[in-house]
Each structure stands twice: as C-alpha cells, then as structure tokens.
Amino acid sequence: MSGLRIVACVNTPSPWSLAARALFDYKQLPYQLGEQIIADENRDLKAWTGQNSAPVVAYRSSSYQEKIATTAEAITLLAERLEPRRPLIPSDPQQRAWMFGLLQALAGEDGFGWNRRLMSLSMAGVDKLPDNIRSMALKYDYSDSLAAVAEQRVAEILQLFSQTLEQQQARGSDFLVGDALTALDLYFAIFIGIMYRPLSDKYLPIPSAMRAGYELPSELLDAAIQPNIYTHRDRIFQQFLTPFMAY
Ligand SMILES: N[C@@H](CCC(=O)N[C@@H](CS)C(=O)NCC(=O)O)C(=O)O
Numbered sequence: 001m002s003g004l005r006i007v008a009c010v011n012t013p014s015p016w017s018l019a020a021r022a023l024f025d026y027k028q029l030p031y032q033l034g035e036q037i038i039a040d041e042n043r044d045l046k047a048w049t050g051q052n053s054a055p056v057v058a059y060r061s062s063s064y065q066e067k068i069a070t071t072a073e074a075i076t077l078l079a080e081r082l083e084p085r086r087p088l089i090p091s092d093p094q095q096r097a098w099m100f101g102l103l104q105a106l107a108g109e110d111g112f113g114w115n116r117r118l119m120s121l122s123m124a125g126v127d128k129l130p131d132n133i134r135s136m137a138l139k140y141d142y143s144d145s146l147a148a149v150a151e152q153r154v155a156e157i158l159q160l161f162s163q164t165l166e167q168q169q170a171r172g173s174d175f176l177v178g179d180a181l182t183a184l185d186l187y188f189a190i191f192i193g194i195m196y197r198p199l200s201d202k203y204l205p206i207p208s209a210m211r212a213g214y215e216l217p218s219e220l221l222d223a224a225i226q227p228n229i230y231t232h233r234d235r236i237f238q239q240f241l242t243p244f245m246a247y
Helices: 015-026 043-049 072-082 093-107 112-124 131-139 144-170 183-195 208-215 219-224 227-240
Strands: 003-010 032-037 056-062 065-069
Touching: 003 015, 015 072, 015 093, 015 183, 043 056, 056 072, 065 072, 072 093, 072 183, 093 112, 093 144, 093 183, 112 144, 112 183, 112 208, 144 219, 144 227, 183 227
Parallel strands: 003 032
Antiparallel strands: 003 056, 056 065
8 A cells, every 4th residue: 555554553552552643643644544463473564564563654655665664753753754734843953852862761662661561561470471472571672680670760761751841841831842742742641641540441441451550559650750740641631632542
C-alpha cells in the first residue's frame, strides 16, 4: 500500500502505540491502521520491517521511497514532515534538542516506559511467565540486574519531569517545553496516564491484569512525584486527547 500506515498494538492500551497515533490524530492526517498482536510472533510484520514490535509508522511517497519509523523520535519527525502546519516540534534549536532529550527519557530505551515495563515483569516473576511473555521480556532487555535498578531509574525520570514542569510554570508556560504544545506533552500524558497510577477506565479502559501491575504504589516513585505530574497529565488529556481512547 502507499500513503500513511500505522501498525499499533490491538486489544492492549500500549502507550507507544497510542502516543504515535495521537500525533497523527492531532495533525488530522488520516492513516490506514494495521494490527500488532502483543507477545505474538507477528511474522508478517517481522518479514516486512525486520522487527515485530509496535508501533510502526510507514509512509510510502513513491514506489522506491518508503519511510519506516519505529521510535518515538523518528515517528515525531515523520509526523512533523508530513504536516508542519500543526507543529509538534519547537522551532528554536535549543528547545528542540531539549524536547527530544526528554522524549528519549520518557519513551526511549532505558526510559520511563522501558523501566516501568521491567518493573511490572519482575513483579509478575519472569520465571513464572508464559513463554511468549518471557520472550517479549528478553526482547526488551529484561535481566534481574536491570530490573533491580529500574525503580530508581523511573524515580529519577519522574523527578526530572516534575522539576521541568515547575521551571516551566515559573516562567509562565503551561507546556513541558517552550510556550506551546509539543509531541512530548502528548507522549507524557499517555505514558504517565497508563504506566503509573493509571487513569480510570472512564478515560482509558485498561485490562485488569495490566492495570493491577501499574496501580501497585511505590514509595520511591510517590516521593519523586510532585502533584504537577498529575495536573499536567489531566490537562493535556482533557484539552488535546480524545477523552476516551480506543485501541
Ligand atoms: N520500537 C520502540 C519500542 C516500542 C515498544 O516498546 N513496543 C511495545 C509496546 S508494549 C510492543 O510492541 N510490545 C508488544 C510486543 O513486543 O509484542 C522503540 O524502539 O522505542
């Protein structure tokens, strides 16, 4: 197929997939949706893209040029290129670099989502997991030693976001970077909304086993979080994301 296509996790509210879709929805760019089945081989996806995770954002502009984006950074850049009139990347070079750095800390390897996933897999006990979930854990670098430091890493990142919001508020901005909405605010609301003390089912229906893992409170994380984390999540959700997110 040509044009814009997004392969997203089905039957599971995956923050990576929902945030990628949110960018293109915000930009009002229509796309063809494809399915990734969580913890499945997803053979066709692997044959096509060389990996079997979601999201994959694909854009074919001609028979010899197809862009395949799988990371938050690449997906954000592609969205901006396809519809620059509703910008989600700051034009100021310093702000732009800061936004991509924070986006990496939130959604990239060894970031907030990555380490929350290691925490939830280790709580479930990796040896007791079904084979397909264990394979997924290994794909995302699971090891007992990395799981042991995951909570500390998540706490550091939450502190970074709390401090950033505090600084932004002090200079009169309601957004994480600069003075306008960026891709980072959308990613932030969705990642925080799902992966720690998740939003209620009214806003984001989350299967009960997954919800239970992310609802488990942590003293260390609660100590790292200021209320501005939740206030910002709710404001971005209400103003810029559909109140009810389907997946
Ligand atoms: N490719 C992304 C990571 C995306 C990711 O972590 N996807 C997960 C979201 S839960 C996924 O597809 N899991 C389902 C699976 O692996 O079957 C990146 O490099 O940042």
